[in-house]
Amino acid sequence: MSKSQDKTPAYWYGDATPPLSARMLAGLYGWVVALRAKLFRAGVLRSRRVPVPVVVVGNLSVGGTGKTPLTIALVQRLQKEGWAPGVASRGYGRRNEAAAAWVEGGTAPSEGGDEPVLIARRTGAKVRVDRDRTSAARALVAAGCDVIVCDDGLQHYRLRRDVEIEVIDGGRRYGNNRLLPAGPLREPAQRSAQCDFRVVNGGDASFGEWSMQLRADNAVPLQGGRSRPLASFGGHRVHAVAGIGNPKRFFEMLRGLGIGVVPHAFADHHRYVAGDFDFGSELPVLMTEKDAVKCAGFANEWYYSVPVTAELPEAFWVALLDKLPEKRSGQPSEAGLVQK
Template sequence: MAAPTSKTPAYWYDGSAVPAPVRMLSRVYAAAVRLRGGLYRLGLLRRRRAPVPVIVVGNITVGGTGKTPLTIALVERLRAAGFTPGVASRGYGRQDERTPRWVEPGTAPAEGGDEPVLIARRTGAKVRVDRDRLAAARALAQAGCDVVICDDGLQHYRLHRDLEIEVIDGQRRYGNGQLLPAGPLREPVARAQRCDFHVVNGGQAAFGEWPMRLLTRQAVPLVGGKPRDLALFAGHRVHAVAGIGYPPRFFDMLRGLGIGVVPHAFADHHAYKAEDLAFGSELPVLMTEKDAVKCAPFAADWQFSIPVSAELPEAFWIALTERVQGLRR
């Protein structure tokens, strides 16, 4: 049985009416957002600079949009361009979020957070988790990084950022355009317009936006063995496991490859136990890479991780690299 997922209210995306009490709460939230923004604009709350350029990858909506795959791609591209990038993250879901720490490929997800551990394993870059992203950026600079990438943190205004990359779900976009809890927005849409780059994950990119596709070709066994071509699962039924911000994206990706999906959606950052994957039949189990880092300690032979890679137009990488090189100068 899948763990309960955090239900997204239907009215966020289907055009139905928002209940009156929820609209009232949304107005209170909107007032708090305006107050906080005003305090920063007036200088009563201060932004602090890190010693090196900071790139924030984030979104103004609740839920997953593909920030982590883009962060991994940024690390790889900037490294290829001669930079030494590091990654700052809060490490949401780890056991002690109040304690800063370095995350390495061998760090347990419960200690470092699932996404930071995944980034460390995929890139080998220095990864620092800290609720205070300014402190994380300073630690990365002291460790030799010459550019810091924040995985999430668009609303963490205390840290001055030199570039902001908004990641948009190309299918759901901004939903009904309303602020929490009446809609999926953490901040008004006008806030997103101030970002330097707008990356659209799936769907149709509009003028001024950069399209991103998440590509996958292999299924990697959780218990040793060689990766398999994902096309081998076409025409077969599998259990599909996703504990991410928007599980249907993973299920639809597999269906698009001709795979028969038995979906199992878990809450984002779910802490898995072996019994969570006891589905009553020994069909292959395909899961996101983010889930796999937490399931590896009790994995079985028929369970596979499905890594994804972010693909964007080469013009995007040229424009981004030029901006970062200008900041370094």
């Protein structure tokens, strides 16, 4: 394994009982979460509306569940349907998180955040990073966007939303169903019932959930040039690099294609330097697209990005679009708004 490893506590997704200190802190955290929700419901803390529909993509658990691939697919589908979507994100991991900024495909990940840069590159949509998603949404509206997609904003109640999409890791689900830090949950599992859509990434979708699969077909050289079929690495050993919320998912996907994986799991949003890739053996390096945007500056001909595409049933898109007002109407749908 890499010298910079994923540090998810084993008891989050295992049978072990969390330490007493973690359980006590989880009780305090739960009290704060409940109080905050109550203050929003009572109007003491106020949600702000923007004059276009808002779709929030998020999760209840900490770590990667597949939000970014779904956000990309959502933006691309909205564009296909004639909308001009803009993406609001916090831009976690960028150098100055206190400052709002526009993100384009050529923005350095250290300035825009790895996920916003990836979204901008894949979609060409306007992307605004700001700790205050409401301010980001307003800037996007002023820039001509007629629908806002809020990336990882399920708990950001200051921004009123039309549609909430929860993304669930189909393998890990909610782990031990405990709140932070005793478990992986940001909010109680019961909060899921308030979301308009529950999308399950991999695994089996239950009643009332939508299945999402991430398809990876090609490996793209970071130095440029023609991509090659990902399956062409089958039967060969590679260094697999993943600095995402659930690195194991990436490794298992590669193994499913018969690729011999030497895994290197880094912390989510890890800032790579060339020395991180001193693995001691010269093998092809396959990495997630999110990691690749941060490694192009020192990559050699052995480095490949593995893009993924989120695939969902057509019925999901029909149901989602039905939640939105007529496109380009400029006014949010009162019926579909979630009152926070």
